[in-house]
Amino acid sequence: MKKLFLIGLKDLRLMFRDRAALVFMLLAPFLLTIGMGFVTGRFSGSSSGLSDIPVVIVNLDNEQLGNALADVFASQELAELMEPTESSDPEAARQLIDDDEAAAAVIIPEGFTRSIIPAEETAFNESSVQPEPVKIEVYANPSRPTSSGVVKAIVDEFVSRVEEGRTSGMTSIVQLIQAGLLDPQSAEREASALFQDVEQTENTSITLKTNTEGAEAVEFDILAYMAPGMALLFLMYTVSYGGRSILAERSQGTLPRLLVSPTSTLQVLGGKVLGIFFMGVAQVGILILASTILFGVKWGDSLGLAVLILATVLGATGWGLLITAIARTPGQVASLGTATMLIFGILGGSFIDLDQMPALVQTLSKITPNAWSLDGFTTLALGGTLPNLREPITALVIMGTLLFSISVVLFSRNGIVQK
Amino acid sequence: MPAILEVQNLVKKYGDFLAVKGISFDIKEGEIFSLLGPNGAGKTTTISMLSTLYTPTSGDATIGGYSITKQPMAVKQLIGVVPQELALYEDLTARENLIFWGQMYGLSGKALTSRVDEVLEQIGLTDKAKNKVKTYSGGMKRRVNIGVGLLHKPRLLFMDEPTVGIDPQSRRAILDTVKDLNRQGMTVLYTTHYMEEAQELSDRVGIIDHGELIAIGTQKELTQQVGETETLILHIGENDDSAALAKSLDGVKDVLEAIASDHEVSVIAHVAEDVLAAVVTKANERGIKIRSIDIREPNLEAVFLNLTGRALRD
Numbered sequence: 001m002k003k004l005f006l007i008g009l010k011d012l013r014l015m016f017r018d019r020a021a022l023v024f025m026l027l028a029p030f031l032l033t034i035g036m037g038f039v040t041g042r043f044s045g046s047s048s049g050l051s052d053i054p055v056v057i058v059n060l061d062n063e064q065l066g067n068a069l070a071d072v073f074a075s076q077e078l079a080e081l082m083e084p085t086e087s088s089d090p091e092a093a094r095q096l097i098d099d100d101e102a103a104a105a106v107i108i109p110e111g112f113t114r115s116i117i118p119a120e121e122t123a124f125n126e127s128s129v130q131p132e133p134v135k136i137e138v139y140a141n142p143s144r145p146t147s148s149g150v151v152k153a154i155v156d157e158f159v160s161r162v163e164e165g166r167t168s169g170m171t172s173i174v175q176l177i178q179a180g181l182l183d184p185q186s187a188e189r190e191a192s193a194l195f196q197d198v199e200q201t202e203n204t205s206i207t208l209k210t211n212t213e214g215a216e217a218v219e220f221d222i223l224a225y226m227a228p229g230m231a232l233l234f235l236m237y238t239v240s241y242g243g244r245s246i247l248a249e250r251s252q253g254t255l256p257r258l259l260v261s262p263t264s265t266l267q268v269l270g271g272k273v274l275g276i277f278f279m280g281v282a283q284v285g286i287l288i289l290a291s292t293i294l295f296g297v298k299w300g301d302s303l304g305l306a307v308l309i310l311a312t313v314l315g316a317t318g319w320g321l322l323i324t325a326i327a328r329t330p331g332q333v334a335s336l337g338t339a340t341m342l343i344f345g346i347l348g349g350s351f352i353d354l355d356q357m358p359a360l361v362q363t364l365s366k367i368t369p370n371a372w373s374l375d376g377f378t379t380l381a382l383g384g385t386l387p388n389l390r391e392p393i394t395a396l397v398i399m400g401t402l403l404f405s406i407s408v409v410l411f412s413r414n415g416i417v418q419k
Numbered sequence: 420m421p422a423i424l425e426v427q428n429l430v431k432k433y434g435d436f437l438a439v440k441g442i443s444f445d446i447k448e449g450e451i452f453s454l455l456g457p458n459g460a461g462k463t464t465t466i467s468m469l470s471t472l473y474t475p476t477s478g479d480a481t482i483g484g485y486s487i488t489k490q491p492m493a494v495k496q497l498i499g500v501v502p503q504e505l506a507l508y509e510d511l512t513a514r515e516n517l518i519f520w521g522q523m524y525g526l527s528g529k530a531l532t533s534r535v536d537e538v539l540e541q542i543g544l545t546d547k548a549k550n551k552v553k554t555y556s557g558g559m560k561r562r563v564n565i566g567v568g569l570l571h572k573p574r575l576l577f578m579d580e581p582t583v584g585i586d587p588q589s590r591r592a593i594l595d596t597v598k599d600l601n602r603q604g605m606t607v608l609y610t611t612h613y614m615e616e617a618q619e620l621s622d623r624v625g626i627i628d629h630g631e632l633i634a635i636g637t638q639k640e641l642t643q644q645v646g647e648t649e650t651l652i653l654h655i656g657e658n659d660d661s662a663a664l665a666k667s668l669d670g671v672k673d674v675l676e677a678i679a680s681d682h683e684v685s686v687i688a689h690v691a692e693d694v695l696a697a698v699v700t701k702a703n704e705r706g707i708k709i710r711s712i713d714i715r716e717p718n719l720e721a722v723f724l725n726l727t728g729r730a731l732r733d
Binding site for chain 2 (some may be wrong): 003006010013014017018252253254256257258259260261262263264
């Protein structure tokens with residue numbers, strides 16, 4: 001294990017001595033972030049790049065949950081960030097967006113609450129649990145991708161918590177019925193009571209986090225989206241640079257030399273992988289630290305941020321290794337790595353908000369660490385904590401592990417040195 | 420002296436190409452053994468198998484009693500390797516390189532620091548230890564390359580053509596280092612295609628060509644194989660037919676053998692001066708312009724020529 005760290009640290013040290021690489025890994029994403037900050041007006045004086053986002057709320061539900069969501073947008077905590085107006089006509093609301101009068105329209109359909117909370121007169125049984133609640137529509141303005149992205153993130157967060165509460169609540173009640181501990185008539189009352197509580201109590205799982213965390217947690221900083229976008233774009237360069245070092249060491253003779261020392265092939269390969277991981281963590285860590293110190297970017301929950309960075313770099317390292325395992329020369333790794341960096345940058349939302357992309361692209365984005373990680377960074381910026389990052393972190397860890405396994409198979413088939 | 424290295428019928432095959440064709444030899448503890456052969460003879464492939472980097476197609480070797488195929492990690496502890504190509508991190512300093520490679524051999528703490536200082540002293544780079552390797556001359560890099568192989572005080576040091584492409588002064592320093600290491604008790608397997616290096620350094624020499632070990636022994640034993648002969652070398656014009664001249668010398672009195680190569684004819688005789696006049700006459704008869712004539716006493720070059728019909732540099 002010690003040798004793995006020694007090899008990894010040696011690679012990290014070599015990275016910091018490669019000026020050309022440093023320009024790409026640190027300076028380029030930093031400068032791009034600054035540029036984006038100026039474009040969005042982040043540096044023009046306000047504490048947040050976004051404020052008074054015009055949003056149209058069409059509440060056709062007019063029941064507990066629909067009202068709760070409308071209240072979220074009208075809450076004191078979001079007063080600086082959002083400027084909601086109400087409408088009862090979905091078509092009129094959509095027209096406002098098409099006319100660029102607002103960033104997004106949130107259309108809460110009729111029956112939204114009923115699709116989640118059974119009506120009091122309904123006899124409760126397992127079929128009361130609908131597989132999917134009625135969908136809330138966010139009609140986004142393509143010319144205001146970031147603002148509409150923030151609106152969508154708030155709605156997603158709300159729906160996610162509603163869904164979480166609905167599933168766990170219903171599951172518990174169904175289990176109680178099946179165990180004979182609750183009769184269906186009582187279940188009806190219990191379910192209604194449960195969801196009444198859920199809607200009214202601040203500490204329940206369906207209330208938006210903003211209600212419990214305070215205003216600071218939801219103050220959305222545009223740089224908290226852009227800086228990771230740029231960092232993730234260039235992270236793909238870093239992992240392919242790290243992968244390239246495996247093939248470069250092979251051609252410069254240091255890899256064979258390592259293999260004739262009392263160091264196993266697994267230790268050498270593990271050390272190189274750790275080196276790539278260290279480089280990625282160093283790059284993203286430095287960019288985040290610099291953005292915090294220089295621009296006062298608020299990243300959100302520190303623990304969640306740390307775990308998200310590690311998971312992101314793990315996922316990206318998997319791709320770096322796969323590219324290396326497929327390529328034959330350092331030059332091929334560089335070409336493939338650059339192509340992957342750009343494709344993943346586009347697919348993963350580093351340049352354009354994924355919500356503005358076609359459905360196919362949104363689906364394809366799931367293969368990129370960029371998309372999952374940006375999702376996580378946005379969640380954190382909107383006040384989420386580590387438990388809210390379960391999905392992106394799990395996806396990134398699975399991605400990294402799977403790609404690492406495939407790469408090891410390819411390396412062992414082709415050999416990391418000619419034998 | 421017991422053998423530290425015993426090679427038994429070692430074979431390396433790449434597809435249909437046999438790079439090493441079943442060689443066997445041994446090296447005794449404390450000796451310098453040279454593998455002498457032209458480029459592409461199989462020297463580096465042999466060292467790569469012995470250092471456990473390449474897996475032999477068949478055959479085996481033991482180093483200090485450990486099999487290179489079955490106990491590679493034990494073998495790696497006993498050997499040091501100085502590869503033909505520089506294998507260093509050029510963005511690290513000499514000291515940083517030595518520290519990293521020392522750690523790979525399990526050294527740490529004060530033992531590592533003092534050993535790195537010793538090696539820097541030994542290779543004469545103490546003053547420049549804090550400079551990045553990429554700022555060094557070719558000869559200095561070669562010395563660091565050798566230093567890495569010495570860090571853990573190996574019992575058997577493999578040196579694969581360590582003087583290729585460097586200036587005479589650095590070459591001299593490296594040859595002196597090898598002799599110095601051997602005096603300190605280190606066993607050395609040295610590969611080269613320079614006959615002079617093998618002659619100067621070696622206790623015993625193995626001559627390798629086309630993947631086969633064609634002769635082995637001390638220099639005296641090897642030169643005796645070609646008999647007490649001398650070689651008369653005629654350097655002729657570029658457009659002259661060396662093969663025709665060699666053929667015309669067949670049957671000439673006292674000429675044992677005449678071998679043609681590019682712009683040269685090597686004439687082997689017991690006493691070169693005895694055949695000189697006849698050889699020059701034959702050349703004149705054929706209108707061949709003699710540019711210069713060398714007389715060589717028996718040496719490894721002559722042995723190689725005698726065994727293969729080719730010069731070492733061909």
